[in-house]
Structure formats: C-alpha cells, structure tokens
Amino acid sequence: SNSKVILNAEEISRTMERLAMEINERHGDCKEVAILGIQRRGVDLAARLRAALEKRLGQAIPSGLLDINLYRDDWTTLDVQPQINKTEILFDIDGKEIILVDDVLFTGRTIRAALEAILDFGRPRQVELMVLVDRGHRELPIQADYVGKTVETRRGEHVDVYLDERDGREMVCLVE
Ligand code: 5GP
Ligand code: MG
Numbered sequence: 001s002n003s004k005v006i007l008n009a010e011e012i013s014r015t016m017e018r019l020a021m022e023i024n025e026r027h028g029d030c031k032e033v034a035i036l037g038i039q040r041r042g043v044d045l046a047a048r049l050r051a052a053l054e055k056r057l058g059q060a061i062p063s064g065l066l067d068i069n070l071y072r073d074d075w076t077t078l079d080v081q082p083q084i085n086k087t088e089i090l091f092d093i094d095g096k097e098i099i100l101v102d103d104v105l106f107t108g109r110t111i112r113a114a115l116e117a118i119l120d121f122g123r124p125r126q127v128e129l130m131v132l133v134d135r136g137h138r139e140l141p142i143q144a145d146y147v148g149k150t151v152e153t154r155r156g157e158h159v160d161v162y163l164d165e166r167d168g169r170e171m172v173c174l175v176e
Contacts, residue, residue: 002176003160006151009170012132012163015148016045019130020052022146027097032125034096035063036089038114042066042102044163045132049101062096064089066114082110084117093122099146103161105131108142133159133172 007015027033030053037046043065050063067086100114111129118127130146135153151159151174160173 003173004176005171006133006159006174007149007172009164012148012170012172015132016048017052019146019148020049020056023049023053023099023130024056030057030059030061030097032095032097033061033099034091034093034124035061035099035101036114036118037063037065038100038102038110039065039067039085041161041163041166044165045103045130046101049099049130062091064091066100066117068110068113068117082113084113087117087121089118089121093118093124096124098124098127100127100129101131102129103132104159105129105134105142105144105147106137108138108140111142112140132161135159 023033024030035046035050037043046063046065050061053061065088066084068082069085098118100111102110105111115127118124128145131144132148134144134147134150137153137155153159153174158175160175162169162171164170
C-alpha cells in the first residue's frame with residue numbers, strides 16, 4: 001500500500017505549539033481549563049498540550065483520560081459503537097472548560113461516547129475538541145474546535161499517527 005507523510009516531526013511540534021496558542025487566546029488565563037485525552041495517542045497529545053500550556057501560563061492545568069474501546073475490527077466497519085472502558089478524572093469537572101484531545105477525528109462516534117462519559121461525571125461549563133488530524137467522513141454533527149491538520153481521505157484509507165513516546169518515531173502518514 002502507498003504511504004505519504006502528511007506531517008513530519010517538526011510540523012507536529014509546531015502544530016502542537018500553535019494549538020496551545022489558540023487555546024491560550026480563547027481561554028485567556030485558562031483558570032478553568034482542564035484537559036482530557038482519549039487513549040491511547042490522544043493521551044500522549046494531551047500530555048504535550050498540557051506541557052505547552054503550563055509552560056506558556058506558568059501554572060498547573062488539571063488533566064485526565066478517557067479509555068474508549070472501539071469494538072471494531074476494521075476502521076471501515078461503522079455499525080459498532082465505541083464504548084468507554086475507563087474514565088480517570090481526578091479533579092472536579094463541574095464548571096470546568098474541558099479540552100477533549102484525540103489524534104484523529106473520523107465519524108465522530110468516539111467523541112459522542114466521550115461526551116456521554118464526561119457528562120456522566122459532572123457538569124463542565126464547556127467542552128471543546130482538539131484533534132491532530134480531521135480526516136472527514138463525519139456521521140454525527142460533531143466538529144473540532146482546534147484542528148492540527150484537515151486531510152481529505154477516502155473512507156478506506158487510514159491515517160497512521162506515530163509519536164516518539166509511544167512509537168519511537170514521530171510522523172503522520174496517509175496510507176492508501
Ligand atoms: P471515529 O470514532 O470518529 O470514527 O474515529 C476516531 C477514533 O478512532 C479516534 O480515537 C482515532 O484514534 C481512531 N481513528 C479513526 N480513524 C483513524 C485513522 O485513520 N487513523 C488513526 N490513527 N486513528 C483513527
Ligand atoms: Mg483513538
């Protein structure tokens with residue numbers, strides 16, 4: 001299969017800095033901001049975003065994670081719903097401005113499941129979504145507020161996200 005690099009290591013790094021800046025611009029001092037990453041690479045990206053924001057602001061940003069199990073054996077099999085395995089939120093989410101973080105946004109079903117889990121947990125003032133890649137093909141009315149890169153894909157294509165801390169290399173590829 002044919003693979004094309006759509007973000008290299010430097011571009012990923014610059015993209016994460018830009019997204020942190022956008023969040024900083026919209027949320028000012030970020031006093032109520034908290035970050036929730038979706039397993040697995042959303043958690044890695046959430047940690048990077050948190051570090052970038054904490055560095056900019058000089059203050060701690062609460063964070064947690066959502067573990068969502070995709071009962072799918074194929075990205076193109078869309079009749080099965082993603083389910084939440086575990087939610088680890090060790091701060092009070094009531095009144096918070098939550099930034100939900102994932103690597104790739106596709107049909108929107110994972111985010112729908114994540115929202116349900118978050119709202120079971122408490123009552124945030126706002127929930128926004130940050131993704132590294134939006135690859136289109138939404139099946140629900142869900143959009144990201146902060147997007148690293150929008151990539152036109154075919155349904156059967158796949159975006160491979162490699163992150164240093166997990167994969168030992170750093171790039172995003174589109175695989176035909
Ligand atoms: P959705 O639920 O929006 O259909 O799919 C998004 C979730 O599935 C994300 O958690 C993402 O990690 C994963 N996903 C969907 N499509 C892709 C893809 O092309 N590449 C990667 N790396 N993950 C994908
Ligand atoms: Mg995922």
